Amino acid sequence: MASDERDKAAALRKAPDGIEGERVGAAPADGGAEGDSEVPSDAMGTARRLWESARGIRWRLVVSAIATVLYVAFSLAAPAYSAYVVDLVWRNVQESFAQGRDYVVTMENGGRQILTFFSLWTVSWAFYSVQSFVMSSFAERLNLRLRGLISAKLGRLPLSYYDRHQPGDTISRATNDLDKVSEVLQRGVMQLIISAVTLVGAVVMMARYSVVLTLVFCCFAAASALLTKVVAARTLSIASRRQEALGTLTGKVEEAYSGRAVIKAFGREGDSLDDIRACSEDLARTSAQADFVTNAISPAIRFLTRLCQVVVGLMAGSMLIAGRLSVGVFQAFFQYVTQATEPLTQLSLTVNMLQGALAAAERVFALLDEDEVEPDPAEPELPASPVRGRVAFEHVRFGYSPDRPLMRDVSFVAEPGQKVAIVGATGAGKTTLVNLLMRFYEVDGGRITIDGVDTRRMARSDLRAQFGMVLQDSWLFEGTIEQNIAYGRPGATHDEVVAAAKAAHVDFFVHTLPKGYQTMLSNEAEEISQGQRQLLTIARAMLVDPAILILDEATSSVDTRTEQAIVHAMETAMEGRTSFVIAHRLSTIVDADLILVMDHGTIVEQGSHAQLLAAGGAYAELYQSQFA
Ligand SMILES: Nc1ncnc2c1ncn2[C@@H]1O[C@H](COP(=O)(O)OP(=O)(O)OP(=O)(O)O)[C@@H](O)[C@H]1O
Numbered sequence: 001m002a003s004d005e006r007d008k009a010a011a012l013r014k015a016p017d018g019i020e021g022e023r024v025g026a027a028p029a030d031g032g033a034e035g036d037s038e039v040p041s042d043a044m045g046t047a048r049r050l051w052e053s054a055r056g057i058r059w060r061l062v063v064s065a066i067a068t069v070l071y072v073a074f075s076l077a078a079p080a081y082s083a084y085v086v087d088l089v090w091r092n093v094q095e096s097f098a099q100g101r102d103y104v105v106t107m108e109n110g111g112r113q114i115l116t117f118f119s120l121w122t123v124s125w126a127f128y129s130v131q132s133f134v135m136s137s138f139a140e141r142l143n144l145r146l147r148g149l150i151s152a153k154l155g156r157l158p159l160s161y162y163d164r165h166q167p168g169d170t171i172s173r174a175t176n177d178l179d180k181v182s183e184v185l186q187r188g189v190m191q192l193i194i195s196a197v198t199l200v201g202a203v204v205m206m207a208r209y210s211v212v213l214t215l216v217f218c219c220f221a222a223a224s225a226l227l228t229k230v231v232a233a234r235t236l237s238i239a240s241r242r243q244e245a246l247g248t249l250t251g252k253v254e255e256a257y258s259g260r261a262v263i264k265a266f267g268r269e270g271d272s273l274d275d276i277r278a279c280s281e282d283l284a285r286t287s288a289q290a291d292f293v294t295n296a297i298s299p300a301i302r303f304l305t306r307l308c309q310v311v312v313g314l315m316a317g318s319m320l321i322a323g324r325l326s327v328g329v330f331q332a333f334f335q336y337v338t339q340a341t342e343p344l345t346q347l348s349l350t351v352n353m354l355q356g357a358l359a360a361a362e363r364v365f366a367l368l369d370e371d372e373v374e375p376d377p378a379e380p381e382l383p384a385s386p387v388r389g390r391v392a393f394e395h396v397r398f399g400y401s402p403d404r405p406l407m408r409d410v411s412f413v414a415e416p417g418q419k420v421a422i423v424g425a426t427g428a429g430k431t432t433l434v435n436l437l438m439r440f441y442e443v444d445g446g447r448i449t450i451d452g453v454d455t456r457r458m459a460r461s462d463l464r465a466q467f468g469m470v471l472q473d474s475w476l477f478e479g480t481i482e483q484n485i486a487y488g489r490p491g492a493t494h495d496e497v498v499a500a501a502k503a504a505h506v507d508f509f510v511h512t513l514p515k516g517y518q519t520m521l522s523n524e525a526e527e528i529s530q531g532q533r534q535l536l537t538i539a540r541a542m543l544v545d546p547a548i549l550i551l552d553e554a555t556s557s558v559d560t561r562t563e564q565a566i567v568h569a570m571e572t573a574m575e576g577r578t579s580f581v582i583a584h585r586l587s588t589i590v591d592a593d594l595i596l597v598m599d600h601g602t603i604v605e606q607g608s609h610a611q612l613l614a615a616g617g618a619y620a621e622l623y624q625s626q627f628a
Pocket residue numbers: 014163400401406424425426427428429430431432433601
């Protein structure tokens with residue numbers, strides 16, 4: 001039902017010429033909304049919340065952390081053990097030479113120790129694999145859990161939320177932001193532990209061998225950490241500028257694509273191209289800067305590392321010659337230098353990555369914290385059975401925002417089976433009336449009843465099941481024509497679908513297509529005309545057989561023959577049902593049982609065509625203007 005609600009709701013939201021409707025969907029290419037911050041405002045709070053969200057799967061994180069620490073411990077132990085093995089083998093080689101024998105490795109004279117050395121690395125690798133496997137499953141489960149929460153949340157958000165946010169913005173929460181969190185959890189968190197433990201462990205091990213050499217290493221380490229930090233901060237700001245440029249370019253391309261007909265019609269292709277070119281150039285510039293900064297860091301750090309190795313090498317070499325270091329310790333020390341250098345470059349990049357992920361998680365939680373629609377009553381009232389379709393507005397008050405009231409005191413009654421026409425200038429409030437009827441928005445005062453039951457006392461799904469809607473902006477999805485017609489009643493048989501299509505006067509058209517009802521429609525259904533789309537949605541509404549029908553009359557966007565077909569189909573659909581017709585041409589509603597004339601959000605006149613003409617008010621004026 002939730003997606004059905006969104007369908008109806010999305011269809012009701014304004015998209016004046018179709019282009020606007022497409023435009024709002026334009027999100028930056030990576031889906032990240034423009035201006036998304038990469039620094040969390042409350043890192044600790046967000047981390048705590050992520051931890052809470054991981055209830056039941058936290059043990060995986062703990063296992064992974066233990067495996068990581070063990071992995072690092074074994075990788076740190078290996079060089080120390082190698083010092084012992086190298087010295088042992090070196091001694092044995094010298095002894096053999098002294099005795100005039102060739103040195104042959106056996107289990108007794110060093111072979112066992114060499115095997116143990118390899119075992120240390122094997123065990124270390126095994127722990128790394130365990131941490132990697134367990135962490136991936138932790139991250140993906142958490143991702144799945146959060147995605148589930150977001151999906152459920154989207155169904156509970158009020159339409160006012162969608163009014164305030166761009167679609168791309170919301171979609172990026174459920175896709176990019178979650179993926180970022182999951183990816184960083186998999187790589188970043190453990191990388192942080194590995195880097196920190198390795199750095200501390202390697203420095204401690206080095207200090208055991210030589211404090212002086214360790215101090216020399218620490219000086220170089222501090223210099224390269226500082227350099228990384230400065231560059232990383234710069235990278236972050238350039239990366240976000242690149243992201244922004246990419247977002248703008250994507251928006252422009254989207255705009256040019258969806259508005260291509262209008263752009264051509266006004267001969268503005270050149271301007272549109274210039275716009276896109278300017279955005280592309282901006283993107284190329286920022287990308288080049290970003291790439292330069294990112295690529296420049298490695299050689300700079302590598303230079304410092306090599307310099308460090310040369311200095312340490314010279315000093316350690318002289319100590320070796322002076323007999324203050326053994327060969328084994330000499331090579332072990334260098335292994336630790338290599339081990340400790342890696343985390344230095346990693347640490348600050350990892351911290352940046354974690355910050356970005358926490359900022360993404362913060363955005364996900366912000367979405368999850370949004371106010372929801374009022375829950376359905378614990379014991380909802382059921383609509384009358386069988387439904388008669390008497391609809392009453394009683395002193396309804398409403399405004400899209402509290403400070404701007406739109407409807408002040410709207411009352412009317414639609415008796416069962418009546419045809420109610422809603423007329424009024426653009427922006428008069430016709431759609432708003434329907435929005436309230438369907439409870440897409442809640443009234444601020446008064447009440448709306450169906451067969452005497454206050455719609456607020458009903459479950460939304462029960463209420464909306466009473467309605468069928470046919471809007472100008474007909475929504476079709478990727479699937480066959482048959483699936484599209486059966487959308488409101490997925491279990492409908494083929495014969496029922498055909499019967500509905502016949503009643504909606506669209507069966508003939510479907511038969512002209514090579515694959516008939518099995519013709520695939522794409523998301524935008526550009527292969528069929530506007531009028532045919534509307535006929536399909538009329539068939540969809542008729543298949544549901546609702547007690548109350550809401551119809552948005554076709555405007556001049558369809559040709560006269562199609563319009564006639566639509567009017568015919570709508571008339572058939574209205575038979576025996578209470579129906580609300582948003583009318584754009586008064587000629588089609590002269591036979592309506594009740595005409596509601598709206599202006600500035602309020603009903604200014606109501607009655608039959610004859611009554612309203614006789615009254616000589618707003619309706620009469622409107623009628624004269626169309627037919628005089
Ligand atoms: N989601 C919304 N948020 C805020 N204001 C809105 C929203 N939808 C409509 N409005 C405003 O409410 C007023 C009534 O709009 P509504 O869409 O009901 O008019 P309408 O009679 O259906 O117009 P049209 O004939 O152009 O479809 C307008 O001033 C409009 O700008």
